[in-house]
Amino acid sequence: MRDETTSAPGSTPEASTPDFTLSRRGFAALSAASMASAAGSALAADVVESDVMVTTPDGQCDAALFHPAGKGSWPAVILFADAGGLRPVKRDMGRRLAADGYVVIVPNPYYRSHKAPVRATPFDFGKPEDRAELAALRAPMTAEAVSRDSLAYLTFLDALPQVNAKAKAGAVGYCMGGAMTMRAAAAAPDRVGAICSFHGGALVTATPDSPHLLATKIKAASYFGVATNDDEKEPETKVTLKAALDAAKLPTKIEVYEGAMHGWCVKGSAVYNEPQAERAWSEMTKLYKGRLT
Numbered sequence: 001m002r003d004e005t006t007s008a009p010g011s012t013p014e015a016s017t018p019d020f021t022l023s024r025r026g027f028a029a030l031s032a033a034s035m036a037s038a039a040g041s042a043l044a045a046d047v048v049e050s051d052v053m054v055t056t057p058d059g060q061c062d063a064a065l066f067h068p069a070g071k072g073s074w075p076a077v078i079l080f081a082d083a084g085g086l087r088p089v090k091r092d093m094g095r096r097l098a099a100d101g102y103v104v105i106v107p108n109p110y111y112r113s114h115k116a117p118v119r120a121t122p123f124d125f126g127k128p129e130d131r132a133e134l135a136a137l138r139a140p141m142t143a144e145a146v147s148r149d150s151l152a153y154l155t156f157l158d159a160l161p162q163v164n165a166k167a168k169a170g171a172v173g174y175c176m177g178g179a180m181t182m183r184a185a186a187a188a189p190d191r192v193g194a195i196c197s198f199h200g201g202a203l204v205t206a207t208p209d210s211p212h213l214l215a216t217k218i219k220a221a222s223y224f225g226v227a228t229n230d231d232e233k234e235p236e237t238k239v240t241l242k243a244a245l246d247a248a249k250l251p252t253k254i255e256v257y258e259g260a261m262h263g264w265c266v267k268g269s270a271v272y273n274e275p276q277a278e279r280a281w282s283e284m285t286k287l288y289k290g291r292l293t
Contacts, residue, residue, distance in 0.1 A: 047098045049091070054107065056152040058145060061111040063153075064091050066098035073164040075292035076157040078150065078184060079106045080177030082199075082266065083123055083134060086116035089267055100285055102170070102292070103163045105153055109177075112140040122269075138176070143183060143209040150184035154191055168193025168220075168292050172284055174265055175201055178224070179211040185222075186214035194291035195220050196284045199227040199262045204237045212241050215248040221291050224254040225280045227262040253283075 048069050054061040064086060068074060077097060081090045086108040094106040108116035118137065123130045150171075158165045169192050171181040178200015185192040195218075197203065203224070204212045222245065226238055238254050245252040257264065257280070261271040265280050 047095050049095060052105075052156075054105075054152055054156045056111075057148045058112055058140075061107050061149065061152070062086070062115050063105050063107040064094055065103070065105050066091075066094045067103040067160075067162040068098060068101060073162055074101050074103050075167040075169060075288070076154070076160075076163045076165075077102045077104045077170040077172065077288070077292075078153050078157075078181075079104055080171065080173035080180040080184075081106060081109055082175030082177055082263070083138075084266075085110055085118050092267070096281075097172075097285075100288075102288070103157060103160060105157060107149065107153060109141060109180075110137045112145075113137050146180050146183045147187040150180070150187045154184075154188055170194045170196075170288050170292050172196040172198070173200060174198050175263065179203055181222075182211040182214050182218065185220040186217040189217055189219040192218075192220045193293075194222070194287050196223045196225075196287060198225040198265045198280050198284075199230060199260075200224065201230070201262075204234075204240045212244040215244040215250060218245075218248065218250060221251040221287060223252070223283050223287050225260075225265075225283065226254065226256045227260055227264060228256060228258055229261050231256045255283075 046069050047066055050065050052063050052065045054063055079090065079094050079097065081087075084090075086106055090106050094104040098104045108114075108118075110116070110118050114137065123134050125131060154169060157163050157169070169188075171184045171192060172195070173179070173181040174197075178197030179202050181195035181197055181200075182203070185195050202211070204210055224238070224241065231238065238256065242252065242254050257273075257276045260273045260276040263269050263271045264273040265277045266272060267274075267277070
């Protein structure tokens with residue numbers, strides 16, 4: 001296994017310029033900002049977004065749904081959120097993925113306890129009260145519950161006229177969502193064709209319902225992007241996971257993202273790493289283009 005890294009190019013400070021005159025850096029920044037604004041507007045115009053309710057065996061799950069504008073049908077993808085749940089940054093991810101030609105649902109993982117968003121501020125894992133709150137929210141999300149939810153999301157998606165139900169579906173998860181992708185693939189092996197996990201947690205545990213033990217039930221191709229600090233804490237996780245997937249003869253790729261900390265894909269977070277986040281996005285879309293057909 002070979003780890004790869006992508007580094008942002010270095011830069012040299014520019015000399016100051018008189019007032020009302022743009023430096024080369026200033027002009028480039030202004031141009032980039034204009035291009036980003038235009039791209040964002042175009043993306044918004046090309047994607048239809050709606051808030052939906054999905055009926056599950058356990059109740060009503062609030063979710064965000066995105067699909068390309070216009071007539072047509074596209075492969076379905078479930079985007080499993082991290083511990084922060086369904087919130088603006090995850091909506092942005094869903095919107096971006098839909099613009100690439102997918103029907104994307106971003107469920108509220110905590111629907112059994114609270115409608116999204118569950119918090120106005122991020123969880124502070126250094127505070128016992130925040131850890132306790134998260135534990136209470138996650139308590140109903142058993143392995144069986146996640147599998148039931150996944151089937152409900154797929155049933156909901158396949159009933160939409162925008163979904164090409166003949167094409168394989170995909171799933172992508174961040175942090176706690178990484179394990180959910182494996183449970184979705186095991187719950188619907190003939191439906192889910194590709195899964196991706198980024199800075200996924202609890203992929204390999206000592207419990208009988210550990211996600212890696214589901215490999216024999218999965219038929220999907222997979223990609224796992226591992227955070228540097230996660231790998232430093234549990235270096236054997238990637239080895240055990242790869243061995244299980246290889247034994248099941250499943251196509252998979254597992255990489256440690258050098259210098260990328262847990263949560264690096266989430267824009268706006270303290271550990272957001274744009275070059276590595278873009279690399280992760282590229283790996284995901286490459287897998288989907290090859291498998292969701």
